[in-house]
Every structure is written in C-alpha cells, then in structure tokens.
Amino acid sequence: MSPPDPAEPLNAADTRQGRMLAELAAMGMELARDLQQRALAAETTEEATRLAQSFHQISPGLRQTLALDMKLIRFARDLSRERAAEAEQKTRREADARREAVRYRQAEIGAQITPLIWQEADREEVERDAATEAAVEEAAEQLQARFDRWVADAAIRPDFLEADLDDLIVEAAAALGWDTARVWGDPDPPGEGADPEDPPSDSG
Template identity: 40%
Template sequence: MCPSADIASELDEGLKQLFDAGLALSLQLQADAMAAEPAERSRLALTFHRLSRGVRQTAALRMRLAREAERAGREASAEVVQLDQRRLEKRKAHVKAAVECLIWTEAESAEVLDAFKEKFEDLLDIETQDAETFEGEPLDQQIARLAWVIGLSVPPPLGVEAGGEPVGLAEGGTSARPTASAEETQPPLLSENLLSPSRTAPPSGEQPGAPWASSA
C-alpha cells in the first residue's frame, strides 16, 4: 500500500495537469468566441462559462488538498513533540521519586529536608533543559550522580574519585555537609571468630555476632 503522502502527491500532479489543460482550452475557446459571428459567439460563450467553472473548481480542490496536507503535517509534528514531552516527564518523575526517597532517608530535620529538595529542584530543572542528554544517561547512574551532586551520602558516580566534593552546593565552593572520614565510610568488618570456616559468612542458622565452634 502506498503511503498517503505519495497518493496526495500523485493526486496533486494529476489535478495540476487537468488545471493546465482546462485553462489552455478555456483561453482558446475565449479567443474563438471573440472571433466568431454573433450567433456562434453566444454558444461558445456558454461553453466557455462551463469550462472555466471546472478550471476554478480544480484550482480550489488543489488548494484545499494543499491546506489539508499542511495541517496534517503540523498535527504530526505536534504529536511527536507531545510524545517527546511525555517521555521526558516520565523519566523526570522516576528520577525525582528516587532522589527524594534518598533525601527523606538522610534528612535529619525539616530545614535540611527543604534545603536538599530546593537544591535538587534547581538541579533537575537545569538537567532537563537538554532532554536528549538527560534521557540518554543510564537511570541508576543518573540517580546516583544527582544525589551526590546535591550532597547526599551516596557513593560518588563513575568518573569521580572517592572523597571528591560535589560542585556548587554552598558558597565558596564547599559542600553543604561535612565530608565523612575514611573510618566513618568504612563498613564494619566481621571479626575472624565470627566467620565460617571459609571466612566468608556465618554458618547457616547462626546469628551474626554469636560465636560458634567450627566443625572439625
């Protein structure tokens, strides 16, 4: 099946040929009528009137088809824009929900919560100005990066060394929160007497923190 655009193009080409032929015949008929005898001129004038009416209708039909094609193009473009906007809003909502969940987890007071949310809203507005780049970044990596930039206690995103400072969180280029020391960021280690014989995990059925005897 031919696309509608191809069909419309073929119809317009046919109508153009019909218009040109009708116009040429009408002009020739008008010249013949002017040179004819009075009795013959009346008959040719009536024929000219009918033929010229068909020419006008052909021209009006071409114009209507052109306007409909233009309107269809605008509607298609508007639909593409709406689809892009809905996709962007959906991605933005996912990122916002995830980061705000991290904010709620870390904020210790209403003031801290509001400060984090304000920074995040401003950052998200900037990020979404470039929709293609915003949507092209992996979602998990994007969430981690934005959370890190506003100062949440999350691992730094890829490409940033551990201990690096988020940019632009407070005046003077300093972070809005103190940087945790190496000891604070290190996870607690299990002591040797709490490890299984393979030194990887407690034996099945035992609780961490309770000593047990290894089987010989």
C-alpha cells in the same frame, strides 16, 4: 479524491494529489484560454456562440478543480497543525514523565544520604569539641546544601535515570567527602561483600 498519504510531505503542492490537481488546473486554464481566444477571433456569430458555449461548459469543471486544490491546501495545513500539536503533547508528556522519574530518583538517593548528614554533622562537631545544637545544625545545613547541589547537577545528566542507584549513592557520598563504609555501614557496598570464610573443620 483520497486524502494525502501521512508519509508524504504536508506541503499540498508536494503531494501526489496536489501535483495532479495542479496539472489538471493548468490544462483546464490552457483550454479555457484557447476557447476564449478562438471565440474572440471567430469570423461568424455561430462559430463565436459555439466556442463561448464550450468555454462556459468547461468553466465549472475548472472552478471545481481549483476548489479541490484549495481544499487540499487547507487539509494539509490542518493536518500539519494537528501533527505539530500531537508532537508537542508527546514531548510534554515525556518531559513530565522524566521530571517525575528524576524527582523519584532524587528522593531515593536522599533517603539514604539525608539521615547520614545529621550523623556526620554531629560527629564532625564532636571531634571539634563544638557539638552544640546550633553548630550541628549549621554543619548539617552546609552538608545538605552540598548534597542538594550535587543531586541537582547529577539530575541533568543523560544517564541519571539509567545509572545504578547504589552507584549514585556512592557518588553522592564521595561528593560529600565520605567513604563507602560511611554510607553502607560496611566497607563493601551491597552485592560486593567478600564471601564468608569457611568454618574451621572439626578435627575432633
């Protein structure tokens, strides 16, 4: 007997083999009952003996059919567990890979934003005439906390890994109240700068 097709349902009773075994077992039981009833109703000893022998001859085949049916049920159950375990492992691997990719993407954004946080904190405190070390540190911590909240929220978005890195950096800067120039040190983000003007022609 061939094993169940992996594409078929894992419920043994729903497989082609399961249905065939169930039908065979039903026919065997029907025949066994018929022989048993006829043997009990036999009018002569010879007829009863003959029918009883026939009953015993088909009994091993019926037991084998039922044993195969149970084996098929165990096979389907084990296969179902194996598939469930494989699916769980695949899901875990994919989740681990995504977490690692998310951490790497967060680090990429942080590498651009974090150094600017201290610069911005120092600039803000200078403007407020409060540029002490403690004041700058407190301002930096507040900006860092805002950035951490933003990047944590952004990381759970479905498009976080597919989004353009520069766009995410600009979005992070906007969340901190910065303009594009503060991030890139230039009014135009990478790849979007104006074309340089043509040099003046030499009239001489």
